[in-house]
Amino acid sequence: MATTIAKPELLVGKRLRRREDPRLITGTATYVDDIKMPGMLYAVIVRSPHAAASIKSMDVSKAAQHPGVAAVFTGKDTEKVGPVPCGSSLPGLRVPHHYILAPERVYFVGHPVAVVVATDRYVAKDAADLIEIDWDVRGAVADPEKAIADGAPPVHPQWPDNKAFTHHQEGGDVDKAFAEADVIVKQRITSQRLIPTAMETRGVVAEWRAADRQLNLYSSTQIPHLMRSLVAQMLGLEENRLRVVTPEVGGGFGSKLNVYAEEALMGFVAMKLGKPVKWIESRRENFLCTIHGRGHVDYYEVAAKKDGTITGIKLLIIQDLGAYHQLLTPAIPTLSVLMMPGLYKTANIRADIIGAFTNCVPTDAYRGAGRPEATHGIERMVDILAAELKMDPVEIRLKNFIQKEDFPFPTATGLTYDTGDYSLPLKKALGMVGYEKLRAEQAEKRKKGELMGIGISTYGEICAFGPSPATPAGGWESATVKIDPSGKVTVMTGCSPHGQGEETTFAQIAADELGIDIDDILVLHGDTAIVQYGIGTFGSRATAVGGTALYFALQDLKAKIKKFGAFLLESDDATLAGGVVTCNKTGASKTLQEIAGATYRAMKLPANTEPGLIATHFWEPTNFTFPFGAHIVVSDIDRETGGITIRRYIAVDDCGNILNPLIVDGQVHGGVAQGLGQALWEEAVYDESGQLVTGEMTDYVLPRAHMMPWIESDHTTTPTPVNPLGVKGVGEAGTIGCSPAMVNSVVDALSPLGVRHIDMPMTPEKIWRLVQGASSQEPVARMGERL
Amino acid sequence: MIPQTFEYTAPKTLEEALQIIAGGGKPLSGGMSLIPMMKLRLAAPDHLVDLGRLKDLHYIREEGGALHIGATTTHQDVASSALVRGKCPLLAQTAGGVGDPQVRNRGTIGGSVAHADPSADYPAAMQALEAKFVLKGAKSERTVAAADFFLDTFLTALEPGEIVREVIVPVEDGSTGTHYEKVVQKASGFAVVGIAVRISRKAGKIVWARVGVTGLANHAYRATAVEKGLAGTSGGATEVQNAAAVVADGIEANSDLHASAEYRKHLAVVHTIRALLAALARTA
Amino acid sequence: MKISGSHTLQFPPEKAYTLMQDPDVLARAIPGCESLEKTGEDEYRMKMKMALASFSGAFEGKVRITDQTPPQSFRLLVEGTGKIGFMRGNGLLKLAASGAGTEVSYEGDALVGGTMAAVGQRLIDGTARMLIKRFFEKLGEEKAASG
The missing domain is CATH 3.30.390.50 (CO dehydrogenase flavoprotein, C-terminal domain)
Incomplete structure (x- = not known):
């Protein structure tokens, strides 16, 4: 039997490779689609091809009679199931009833109307093609600004103004700030709809064990426990009769922080038919029916003094909600409002949100969820203000930063920033890029008519979601640590990581605290029958909240190990270190393995002590954490084609203490990829009739490896006082910091042509047109320059 | 992502393949355009005739001052062929920029030419090279110049039952x-x-x-x-x-x-x- | 999607106009049209089979002619639905004498939905133009047939 060896070297802070990777990269991991069960049926969902229509009639008879078909269900059959839940509550929020299958009216292309269940997915699809639906097509609206304008077709007939809610928030004295301002800059800034494209699409397997009255639901989700509570409600099933299992999750980015119609629908089908059923989302369904991200039209006004001091910010957000509220849809823009002052000291803010229904798939949380939009807005506005005042973008930022001594800092939006030193990452990034030299180079290039840009963003985040009163579903997290009689350790976290690497980082924490080998630690998650209730992985929270819960559970367990070890050693002065309890007087010691065995054998027990070694901790944070950082992008523009080349990409992040630099770098890189995706390439385009024209990979431009610049990343370390690990969260940082830096860079390049703002994605044609527009007096054939 | 039912044949000889195609079979080469369309049910051929296993369609050789390339030669094979790189560098460069590595390893020169996608890479090179295509049917064989081959969006001079058997491109001289x-x-x-x-x-x-x-x-x-x-x-x-x-x-x-x-x-x-x-x- | 363009036919406007109101002629000229069956005044039910490269699909739809001002102009409304998607077109056709022939100019909107809209983005524009071109070419052939 292996012994636990004392380990002098701490693992936290080490660049360890992820323990989960071997199974992922060798294709041996189990995803939902890998699950096979005897007698399993397959479901294909029939969806609306129209953005707005009524079902005049639906004939499923041919499909139902198709050989191999077990059943066809329509909205009439499932009317009593659900509705699909909306977890956010805003005053006056209009919540349309969200049926799992539309019984009569459809509101977006892809809206499910029927499900065909058959012996295999080919038969099911053949039968689905036999369903005949006579549609009464209605007028649709796909643009949020058009939706709230007079005369727009109503998405939901009961609310002809298409407004799901309005929200107002104010801090300080905005009117005074604007009345006394030396300068006011205004800009309309959009943050376009994006399609979260996880490598693994969604998928559900449902298995009903009638004899046990037990429904097992396998789903690719970020929130197994919340899903269990909500799907049980939707199906009218006792919560303890539903088990949700999250096998491997191949990416989520927020799109799987949700409960969708299909989860309840598969549960319904399995219970009706008494057989296991599987549904795997196609990529086309993924684009049409899984939530989209962003979808903002923002109107900004910033008031400032001549010296660049920002005195007030006004913001109107028109949020494209889509046709329904998914779990958090209406809450996302409220996060933008909380984040709107960014890193700046402004005491006076006013924000309004209009939540607009459109005939599109709902928007919801997508990497950053409201914070990228806010950061993009404020970081663009600060550059616009700097340009207006002819100030350097660095200088204006340094002038307005909340200062180190101001923390904890109460913001005008009601948050309390925990800690920070915002000039640290900015100065580090400037040093890395060689700012002064680049500006000199740029000045030379401008004389020759060459377009080179330097873009800066200094961003803040709200991470580690979050104190429970400030979150829709509880913001705590849970951890259980149990040690087997043989001394092997199992960690169970209520978070359900899906690419964040917690199987590694949580094992690092446990190995250090217990002083044992990391190979003796197993991290389990994502099965509600095994793991205690938890909240999930989103909002850069898993390590900061879940890791802290683990830390405290380990403290409880360590106390018991020490107590038990001392008892076995008959010592009243013992120390636990390196997985060994040692009597400080005699030097005698007991290993963790010996102690664990004794706690279970229980031949004799210390007074008031239970046998066994297990501890569970639910940790409620007192605040969010507020990481920050600086990104700098150096770009060159091809005047002739509008093409953008990224020459340098610098990312300096301050996420507090770093448990595993390799994983943190990976998070930053992935985040930057998605930020560049938004800045340069991605856009979910609906045409006027509500058809998604970027409906496949052939037209929706996702970033690919060869399109990425080399990312020079580094860190500064300002630990948070909010949790004992001093960690703040990093999952969304890359995305939040990226897009404004990229756009600021291109706008900086084009500024000699009078360009002040560019909406994303900055396609070459858009840039070319700006260059053309600015230099239309010049001959078109400027291409001669290159010769 | 779920195609309709179809019959699949992988013939041993070109003659056998052309017989089935003459009877309405749909030729499948690399499948880089056809298979995605089938998965979306935008295409639903009853019978696929897989040309991929016909070894005698996969070749690059120099003959009579020209390069002859068999229809099922992949883009990757064209791009990396020393013969093509040396004697017809335009074709090698073009092939090396088609799609992505996965596409280049499956997609074929004959398939791409026959498909005549208006945005495909090869047809530009074929026009510049004044390439010739050998078109073969069950009972016929003819050679058509690129200039006469590409007619319209996805429309070529191929008659029903014909496939592109070979692509002929010139060998560049030193000038x-x-x-x-x-x-x-x-x-x-x-x-x-x-x-x-x-x-x-x-x-x-x-x-x-x-x-x-x-x-x-x-x-x-x-x-x-x-x-x-x-x-x-x-x-x-x-x-x-x-x-x-x-x-x-x-x-x-x-x-x-x-x-x-x-x-x-x-x-x-x-x-x-x-x-x-x-x-x-x-x-x- | 906006569609506009023009095409020249080798017969005078009166003849061109009459041809374009004739369901038998339309049935021959509309690419892929398999049948055109009268359902009302200037209203027809149409069956089409479209094949474009590996793309193929059957459509059922309607053709309607409105706003007739012979021989100068009329409006053509076409819609079709099939398993791979649907399309709707609405165009105003204007006929003007041009030498011995007729210049037909058209302007309108086309809408494509369903699976084919999602994957065919880069092809829709070119395909629409090609189909319109084929329509007029077929129409031009009527001259030989009907004198």
Whole structure:
């Protein structure tokens, strides 16, 4: 039997490779689609091809009679199931009833109307093609600004103004700030709809064990426990009769922080038919029916003094909600409002949100969820203000930063920033890029008519979601640590990581605290029958909240190990270190393995002590954490084609203490990829009739490896006082910091042509047109320059 | 993502394959365009005839001063062939820029030519190279020049029952310089515009030039006006610029989400200049 | 999607106009049209089979002619639905004498939905133009047939 060896070297802070990777990269991991069960049926969902229509009639008879078909269900059959839940509550929020299958009216292309269940997915699809639906097509609206304008077709007939809610928030004295301002800059800034494209699409397997009255639901989700509570409600099933299992999750980015119609629908089908059923989302369904991200039209006004001091910010957000509220849809823009002052000291803010229904798939949380939009807005506005005042973008930022001594800092939006030193990452990034030299180079290039840009963003985040009163579903997290009689350790976290690497980082924490080998630690998650209730992985929270819960559970367990070890050693002065309890007087010691065995054998027990070694901790944070950082992008523009080349990409992040630099770098890189995706390439385009024209990979431009610049990343370390690990969260940082830096860079390049703002994605044609527009007096054939 | 039921045959001989195709079978080569369409049920052929296993369609050889390339030769094989790189570098360069590595390892030259996607890369090179295609049916074989082959969007001179059996491209002599310049549509890997250029320059004068254009129009075409503008000149900057300016004249340009007709035409001019200069730099 | 363009036919406007109101002629000229069956005044039910490269699909739809001002102009409304998607077109056709022939100019909107809209973005514009071109070419052939 292996012994636990004392380990002098701490693992936290080490660049360890992820323990989960071997199974992922060798294709041996189990995803939902890998699950096979005897007698399993397959479901294909029939969806609306129209953005707005009524079902005049639906004939499923041919499909139902198709050989191999077990059943066809329509909205009439499932009317009593659900509705699909909306977890956010805003005053006056209009919540349309969200049926799992539309019984009569459809509101977006892809809206499910029927499900065909058959012996295999080919038969099911053949039968689905036999369903005949006579549609009464209605007028649709796909643009949020058009939706709230007079005369727009109503998405939901009961609310002809298409407004799901309005929200107002104010801090300080905005009117005074604007009345006394030396300068006011205004800009309309959009943050376009994006399609979260996880490598693994969604998928559900449902298995009903009638004899046990037990429904097992396998789903690719970020929130197994919340899903269990909500799907049980939707199906009218006792919560303890539903088990949700999250096998491997191949990416989520927020799109799987949700409960969708299909989860309840598969549960319904399995219970009706008494057989296991599987549904795997196609990529086309993924684009049409899984939530989209962003979808903002923002109107900004910033008031400032001549010296660049920002005195007030006004913001109107028109949020494209889509046709329904998914779990958090209406809450996302409220996060933008909380984040709107960014890193700046402004005491006076006013924000309004209009939540607009459109005939599109709902928007919801997508990497950053409201914070990228806010950061993009404020970081663009600060550059616009700097340009207006002819100030350097660095200088204006340094002038307005909340200062180190101001923390904890109460913001005008009601948050309390925990800690920070915002000039640290900015100065580090400037040093890395060689700012002064680049500006000199740029000045030379401008004389020759060459377009080179330097873009800066200094961003803040709200991470580690979050104190429970400030979150829709509880913001705590849970951890259980149990040690087997043989001394092997199992960690169970209520978070359900899906690419964040917690199987590694949580094992690092446990190995250090217990002083044992990391190979003796197993991290389990994502099965509600095994793991205690938890909240999930989103909002850069898993390590900061879940890791802290683990830390405290380990403290409880360590106390018991020490107590038990001392008892076995008959010592009243013992120390636990390196997985060994040692009597400080005699030097005698007991290993963790010996102690664990004794706690279970229980031949004799210390007074008031239970046998066994297990501890569970639910940790409620007192605040969010507020990481920050600086990104700098150096770009060159091809005047002739509008093409953008990224020459340098610098990312300096301050996420507090770093448990595993390799994983943190990976998070930053992935985040930057998605930020560049938004800045340069991605856009979910609906045409006027509500058809998604970027409906496949052939037209929706996702970033690919060869399109990425080399990312020079580094860190500064300002630990948070909010949790004992001093960690703040990093999952969304890359995305939040990226897009404004990229756009600021291109706008900086084009500024000699009078360009002040560019909406994303900055396609070459858009840039070319700006260059053309600015230099239309010049001959078109400027291409001669290159010769 | 779920195709309809279909029959599948992998014939042992070309004759057998052509028999089935004559009876209505749909030839399958690399499947890079057909299979995605089938998965979406946009295409639903009853019978697929897989040409991929016909070894005698997979070859590159030099014969009679030309390169003969079998239809099922993959883009990767064309791109990496020492023979093609040495003797017909334009074709090798073009093949090396098709789609992505997965596509290049499965997609074939015959499949791409027969499919005649208006934004595919190969057709630009075929026009510039004045390639010839050997078209074979169950009872016939004929050779058609690229100029007569590409007719319209996805429309070629192939008759029902015929397949592209072989592609014939010339061997360059020492006087030519070639280049393929492509603006990539980043989602699909197709060309927004692609300009394939061959120039023969002797004693400082351009003897002839060939310019093939893809992505711009309903099918790849030869920009003969550009070619005429260059012939006899020394290929100086202004001459190149003036000649290239007419590359899109009279063309009804494609327009989509990724590039308007106006921008496409502009890109065609810019990239024709760039392609010509790159090719000229490679002439002796 | 906006569609516009023009095409020249080798017969005078009166003849061109009459041809374009004739369901038998339309049935021959509309690419892929398999049948055109009268359902009302200037209203027809149409069956089409479209094949374009590996793309193929059957459509059922309607053709309607409105706003007739012979021989100068009329409006053509076409819609079709099939498993791979649907399309709707609405165009105003204007006829003007041009030498011995007729210049037909058209302007309108086309809408494409369903699976084919999602994957065919870069092809829709070119395909629409090709189909219109084929329509007029077929129409031109009527001259030989009907004198």
